[in-house]
Amino acid sequence: MNTEYDLTLLYDGRCPICRQEVTWLQSRNKQNKLALQDIHAEGFSPAHYGKSLDELMAEIHGVRADGRLIKGMPVFYAAYSAVGLGWLMAPTGWPLLKPLFDRLYAWFARHRLRFSTLFGAKPCQNKIHTDIE
Structure with a gap:
């Protein structure tokens, strides 16, 4: 594990919404404290993190600099903290709001590929993403 990063974000590179979010985060990663890892990239092994691909697909995961896996x-x-925008996400950890945000995210994670079609993306249904059609 490269400890120069505050976080390595393990993301679904086949999900249009996920790719959009990663592109946005990368544009703000001026201090290079956030590493990005597509879980569908060639050579990526979920077993390296003690997870299956299905587990990583079920919800977003990250690896802290000390190797701890979070989800x-x-x-x-x-x-967001790694790119200097933690204040935007701070309400998600407030005691009264945290359970709500956790439930909303769990629901969104289950349906994210369907939501992609609302933004004009073709549903990928976990198929291999290619630029060739």
Whole structure:
């Protein structure tokens, strides 16, 4: 694990919404504290993190600099914090709002590929993403 990064974000590169978010985060990664890893990239092994691909697909995961694996809403807070925008996600950790955000994210994660079609993307249904049609 490269400890120069505050967080390595493990994301679904086949999900148009996920790719859009990663592109946005990368544009703000001026201090290079956020590493990005597509879980569908050639050579990526979920077993390296003690997870299956299905587990990584079920919800977002991140790896802290010390090697700890985190998942769900805390990953977004850590990712935004790594690019200097943690304040945007701070309400997701407030005691009264955290359960709501956790439930909303869990619901969104299950349906994210369907939501992609609302933004004009073809549903990928976990098929291999290619630029060739």
